[in-house]
Amino acid sequence: MAKELRLICTSGELVESGKGFRFTIKRHGWDAPAFVIRYHGHVYGYFNECAHVPAELDWQPGEFFDDSKLYLICSIHGALYAPDTGRCLGGRCQGKGLKPLKVCEIEEQIFLEQQDNG
Numbered sequence: 608m609a610k611e612l613r614l615i616c617t618s619g620e621l622v623e624s625g626k627g628f629r630f631t632i633k634r635h636g637w638d639a640p641a642f643v644i645r646y647h648g649h650v651y652g653y654f655n656e657c658a659h660v661p662a663e664l665d666w667q668p669g670e671f672f673d674d675s676k677l678y679l680i681c682s683i684h685g686a687l688y689a690p691d692t693g694r695c696l697g698g699r700c701q702g703k704g705l706k707p708l709k710v711c712e713i714e715e716q717i718f719l720e721q722q723d724n725g
């Protein structure tokens with residue numbers, strides 16, 4: 608099974624604890640919303656889906672961080688998530704975290720790592 612890299616955006620499009628980059632990923636035949644953010648210099652990717660109810664997190668397109676820039680926050684009821692693990696840190700996510708995606712940064716570009724089953 609080979610690993611396939613899909614280009615998401617350039618490194619310059621993700622500033623530290625700033626706006627995230629939204630994209631979609633095929634899941635069970637549907638285009639599921641997803642995003643990448645930069646935190647402490649590293650890039651992290653998640654499905655854009657709150658663990659409380661499957662709603663998108665961002666309060667404006669690409670705005671995932673709270674005012675402190677330390678947490679990802681759900682715009683609906685304020686659940687807080689750790690940017691580096693997606694772990695639930697408080698609120699209605701009640702111990703359930705975000706679903707992570709494998710992403711990597713190579714030569715100023717950010718990629719989604721996908722398994723090529725072909």
Ligand code: FES
Binds near residue numbers: 681684685
């Ligand atoms: S939908 Fe995210 S906290 Fe309720």
